[in-house]
Amino acid sequence: MKRLILLLPLALFLGVAVFLYRGLFLNPQELPSVLIDKPLPAFSLPDLKDEQRLITEKDLKGPALVNVWATWCPTCKAEHQMLNQLAKAGVVIHGVNYKDDSVAARQWLKDYLDPYQVNVADPQGSLGINLGVYGAPETFLIDAQGIIRHKYVGAIDERVWREELAPRYQALLESKP
């Protein structure tokens, strides 16, 4: 019994060490979204391609990726080719053009191709705040009812798509009535 008490500091140390070691591999920039399993926030904003037309949350048909992007965001440029590839493969992608200049955004889509089906212009970032966006690019996965099922912050690349998004997207497609 006495011996066991002597081992207590070592046990405490190991416990703390396990937690700290795990902490080394956690990304503190990653915030769990509070919007998971909640519907897309209601909005009414102009279509990026035709600013006379208003888009609401009902126009973003799922299952789909909703990608928050901007021309001022270098990481968005990095992921753009991947989005083009996904769109070509038949993945539904909607865009939210976040706090951007609409003219520059349209030019960008002309220059680098347009993977988006619907593109919402959000120049004030109001939809961005309602979505809890804190830096582009961010990508939400919505289901057929427009409920947010997953959120990924950062550029989508081959690995992220394969490991994190594709299985979830596929599951949503299959559960679609």
Next chain:
Amino acid sequence: MKRLLIACLLGAAVGLGLVGAARAAIDTYEFKDEVERERFRSLTEELRCPKCQNQNIADSNAPIATDLRREIYRMLDDGRSDKEIVDFLVMRYGDFVMYKPPLDSRTWLLWYGPFGLLGLGAIVLCVLVLRRRKVEKAPAQVALSKAERERLDALLKENRDTQD
């Protein structure tokens, strides 16, 4: 010496002046009264910027912090309460935006853990002190058995022999 002192005072005055100018450049909101200004200040200081995570919304230069300051100002202007404004942000960015986490089932360890550890420490200290007292009192009353006394004598004798 006197000259050095004057130089220091001058330097401090210039420094303070710069700080004042920097603050003025950031503060571009018009408030109805001092109470509202004070509420804006305390809200932006106790809410955390989601992008640059070790700064509050008041100090951060990140675009999202600028947006959130504007949003908080707008809500204050609308006459919303502090709680409504904090809830608005928590609903979008999670508990993370609060520097002071709420008390719920996930955070009770965080809130009460330190008191628990303090209590544990006190108990350990008491046990140690009580035990020490017992040990200090004990030796006078302990009598050796016959066998033990013989063994002690043998050991002492052996010790004496080797020393000689």
